[in-house]
Amino acid sequence: MARRRKWLDTRGVPRFELRLKALGIAMFAVLACVSARLYYLQIVSTKQLAELADRNRIRTLRVPAPRGLVFDRKHRTLVDTRPSFDAVMVPEDSTDLTATIRNLERYLGNDHFADKLAEAQDEDRPAFEPVAIKERLTWEQVVALETHQLELPGVSIQVTPRRHYVYGSLAAHVLGYVGEVSKEDLAKLPGYHVGDEIGRFGLERGLEGYLRGVSGGRQIEVDAVGRRLRVLGEVPERPGYNVTLTLDLDLQQAAEQALGNRAGALVALDPNTGEVLAMASHPTFDPNQFAAGISPAAWRALIKDPSHPLENRAIQGVYPPGSTFKLVGAIAALEEKAVTPSTTFLCPGGLWYGNREYRCWRKEGHGNVALHRAIVQSCDVYFYQVGLRLGIDRLAHWANLLGLGKPTEIQLPGEKAGLIPSSAWKRRRFGERWYPAETLSVAIGQGYVGVTALQMAQLVAQIANGGIRYRPQFVRTIEDNDGRVVKVFNPEIEARLNIDPTVLEIVRNAMADVVNGPGGTAHRAQLEHIVVCGKTGTAQVVKEAQGQRVKEEELPEKFRDHGWFVAFAPKDNPQIAIACVIEHGGHGGSSAAPVVHDVLAKFFELYPPKPQLRAAKLQKVLASERYASN
Amino acid sequence: MPIDRRILYHFDWRVFVLTALLGSIGLLAVISASYRASVHNSLHPLVVRQLVWLCAGLVLMLSAAFFDYRSLGSYAYALYCVGLLIQALVLVGGHARGGARRWLNLGFIALEPSELTKLVLIIVLAHFLREKPPTGGLKLRHLIAPTIFTLPPVFLIASEPDLGSALLLMLVFATMVFAAGINTRTLLAIILTAALAAPVAWHYLKPYQRQRIVSFLNPQSDPLGAGYHVIQSEIAVGSGGPWGKGFLKGTQGRLNFLPEQTTDFIFAVFAEEFGFAGSMSLLTIYAILISHGLWIARQARDRFGALLALGIVATIFWQVTINIGMATGILPVVGITLPLVSYGGSSLIVMMLELGLLISVNIRRFIF
Incomplete structure (x- = not known):
């Protein structure tokens, strides 16, 4: 105590040695504190801090797998995936965000970068997840960003595989489109990440599981400004499977060309397998628009377009079948023995039933008609009678x-069922009994009846092939990237109808005369050398007012009739079955038949008919060929 | 002039060896801090320059050791005037880097006069306080003259702005005044006044200086802004663990996560690669140097030499403490170098000069 007092003593002379000693002790105490801090950092909490150091320098990046390719039946590429150079940014890597954005605008122009970053922040973006700030950079922009990387900390260029539809809008409704996975999808679907592509429509959606592939991952070392230095580890991605479709590119092009600018749909099937050879729907859209992330304005324009370009009319457009439905009436009547081929009815131009006249399309009437002529000339009165004899339920x-x-359970999402009314349906739907008068309109394909073009194509395919209903198919094979077959789609028979072959023969003969015979309604579908069988249909959009006939040309477009034509060819060994509907096209023989004619002509140019074989034998040969090729 | 054989006989090898050791560690750390994965086959120009300065410093150190420190007292005022002049010159024609005017470009070297000013101030203060203190110790009135000499360089340096060096001058001043025998009551009064004046000083700080103090108190308040340095430095030091990641294997430094990694944050680079073992070894070497320096101060033949030695030891101590304290997050970030380890010609050469004078003080015990 006495010694300590000495240097505290303010009266004596302070002793230098004691002060030095005090300083020495103080200095060592301070250095001991520093050591303690080092001990705490390097021994006690080294684990967390080492983890932080690794988190600083290691980024795990997902490497999205390229989506599978889509080919037509002759292995021509319809959809592929091409690299798109996108600018992405990790805002955490930029120390001065406003300066970086200013520099970005210098090289890429003003594109609301700050808004995009803010938006990403609002969407609970995980830290250090890159934000896409501009897609599909031009080569000049890529070079500008690469050379000025130091002014753009956090900005990097990502090469993203992006969907590319080689023929633009061709078969857009079949191929569909992809889009960025939405927040709702992310919640539902495991394995998807922010920014992933997902099939949204058409085959892209229907075959999502095959086309998608499995993304890989890459651990990358980055420096303080986010530049990538080297790859530390990698899990390779598995590209999506490639899909070969049943579509024929040339036929598809011919079909879309034939439809032209008119709204409508066309479906061409192979009646012996159910393969879809062509499926067209107009108006259409360009799926490439969606691949880069469609702008809200473009999306609104598509959605609000009154012509509904996004609707696949071939499977989602439900139309009254009109007179093409008489094929059903004819088969039903013959099978149910409601009529015989020689049964005749008198057609004076209309039929009085109840208190009103149900008119035939031909004012003058058809006189006495039997089944053959009733189909060929599409006599309404004949089929009113058939309807009355059969009743709605049969x-x-x-x-x-x-x-x-x-x-039909085709591989496309969003298919409509259409409607075939029955007394049970009416009770269910309206709680009312069925009135026999309503059967009259159903018998000529009007009233409640609604069908899709695909269903009608399937219908003629069954007439053509003797009553076998194949499930319509779009996909022949699915292969992996090395060409190994993952899945083969064989023809699937949905139902074998026990229809008397002579019944179908009678219908086929009549259909042949529709196109080729005197008084037939579809001469415009005739082909040289090949016997085309068909049936026209004209479906009323609005019920004509009682006792009035309005000239088609005088009606405003939206009230004009839909024109139908269904066909198969050649008559003796059918290779193609087609249904075509032209919205508000007027008479089927003049609107839809020429379209079908063009498609048939193209088809036989591509696939010249084989020498005459009996249909059954041919079917066998074709089937064995198919199995062999698979 | 023939070299006095006694000088060689009494030469202080301990200081010399410790200096060489620290210089070598510094060289390793600078190699590591300037190392880039992309250019590893050639030495970075920084390393070469550091080596050149180290050699030049060694020559200066030996010259200073043979130089009789006692004659410094008579040059004290002249030295002080020259030092102040150069320091003032910086403000006029100084070379600015990173928002601060701290360097004079001399062509071959960017001189940082504040380093020189530190030494000059030590000499002047030692000269002033060489008289034995009166009974009761130094009172406020005895401190007026030393304070008047200390304040101009402090203000000049603080206005560069280089808050760290200005602070260092005041700390060295305080240490020397304490050792010279300040009255205990006066000391307590000064401390009390300083504590009360702190809020006023806060008012005069530049925004970035305030920001540093705020982020020191809470680094997480702005992890990518002002707190970034502290956090990254702590991560670097801590991730070194007990044995370190190995020479050139540190990621925090090599990947540029550390700020000022060749100068102010060199310790973090070193600690990341050499771990607790390395940083404790480094700290031990400093501790030995400091205790030996204090011993020299006590053994010095006159008060001028003793105070000179003490001033030098105080400079080393404060710089080590502040630098490591800031790298480990226990002190706010101020630009203070780690003696003999940080990259930088001025600080290295002046520090070696000071160590030469320390040897000189030790040698002169035996030579009358």
């Missing part, structure tokens, strides 16, 4: 047997 039964009124 008619509906046969329509259902032939595949109408329910989805």
Whole structure:
């Protein structure tokens, strides 16, 4: 105590040695504190800090797998994936965000970069997840960003595989489109990440599981401004499977060309397998628009377009079938023995039933008509009578047997079932009994009846192939990137209808005369050397007012009739079955038949008919060929 | 002039060896801090320059050791005037880097006069306080003259702005005044006044200086802004663990996460690569140097030499403490170098000069 007092003593002379000693002790105490801090950092909490150091320098990046390719039946590429150079940014890597954005605007122009970053922040972006700030950079922009990287900390260029539809809008409704996975999808679907592509429509959606592939991952060392230095580890990605479709590119092009600018749909099937050879729907859209992330304005324009370009009319457009439905009536009547081929009815131009006249399309009437001429000349009165003899439920039964009124279960999402009314349906729907007068309109394909073009194509395919209903198919094979077959789609028979072959023969003969015979309604579908069988249809959009006939040309477009034509060819060994509907096209023989004619002509140019074989034998040969090729 | 054999006989090898050791560690650290994965086959120009300065410093150190420190007292005022002049020159024609005017460009070297000013101030203060203190110790009135000499360089340096060096001058001043025998009551009064004046000083700080103090108190308040340096430095030091990641294997330094990694934050680079073992070894070498320096101060033949030695030791101590304290997050970030380790010609050469004078003080015990 006494010694300590000495240097505290303010009266004596302070002793230098004691002060030095005090300083020495103080200095060592301070250095001990520093050591303690080092001990704490380097021994006690080294684990967390080492983790932080690694988190600083290691980024795990997902490497998205390229989506599979889509080919037509002759292995021509319809959809592929091409690299798109996108600018992405990790805002955490930029020390001065406003300066970086200013520099970005210098090289890329003003593109609301700050808004995009703010938006990403609002969407609970995980830290250090890159934000896409500009897609599809031009080569000049890529070079500008690469050379000025030091002024753009956090900005990097990402090469993203992006969907590319080689023929633009061709078969857009079939191929569909992709989009960025949405927040709702992310919540539902495991394995998807922010920014992933997902099939949204058409085959892109229907075959998502095959086309998508499995993304890989890459651990990358980055420096303080986010530049990538080297790859530390990698899990390779598995590209999506490649899909070969049943579509024929040339036929598809011919079909879309033939439809032209008119709204409508066309479906061409191979009646012996159910393969879809062509499926066209107009108006259409360009799926490439969606691949880069469609702008809200463009999306609104597509959605609000009154012509509904996003609708696949071939499977989502439900139309009254009009007179093409008489094929169903004819089969039903013959099978149910309601009529014989020689049964005749008198057509004076209309039929009085109840208190009103149900008119035939031909004012003058057809006189005494039997089944053959009733189909060829599409006599309405004949089929009113058939409808009355059959009753709605037997008619509906046969329509259902032939595949109408329910989805065909094609591989496309969003298919409509259409509607075949029955007395049970009416009770269910309206709580009312069925009135026999309503059967009259159903018998000529009007009233409640609604079908899709695909269903009608399937219907003629069954007439053509002797009553076998194949499930319509779009996909032949699915292969992996090395060409190994992952899945083969064989023809799937949905139903074998026990229809008397002579019944179908009678219908086929009549259909041949529709196109080729005297008084037939579809001469414009005739082909040289090949016998085309068909049936026209004209579906009323609005019920004509009682007792009035309005000239088609005088009606405003939206009230004009839909024109139908269904066909198959050649008559003796059918290779193609087609259904075509032209919205508000007027008479089927003048609107839809020429379209079908062009497609048939193209088809036989591509696939010249084989020498005459009996249909059954041919079917066998074709089937074995198919199995062999698979 | 023939070299006095006694000088060689009494030469202080301990200071010399410790200096060489620290210089070598510094060289390793500078190599590591300037190392880039992309250019590893050639030495970075920084390393070469550091080596050149180290050699030049060694020559200066030996010259200073043979130089009789006692004659410094008579040059004290002249030295002080020259030092102040150069320091003032910086404000006029200084070379600015990173928003501060701290360097004079002499062509071959960017001189940082504040380093020189530190030494000059030590000499002047030692000269002033060489008289034995009166009974009761130094009172306020005895401190007026030393304070008057200290304040101009402090203000000049603080207005560069170089808050760290200005602070260092005041700390060295305080240490020397304490050792010279300040009255205990006066000391307590001064401390009390300083504590009360702190809020006023806050008012005069530049925004970035305030920001540093705020982020020191809470680094997480702005992890990518002002707190970034502290956090990254702590991560670097801590991730070194007990044995370190190995020479040139540190990621925090090599990947540029550390700020000022060749100068102010060199310790973090070193600690990341050499771990607790390395940083404790480094700290031990400093501790030995400091205790040996204090011993020299006590053994010095006159008060001028003792105070000179003490001033030098105080400079080393404060710089080590502040630098490591800031790298480990226990002190706010101020630009203070780690003696003999940080890259930088001025600080290295002046520090070696000071160590030469320390040897000189030790040698002169035996030579009358």
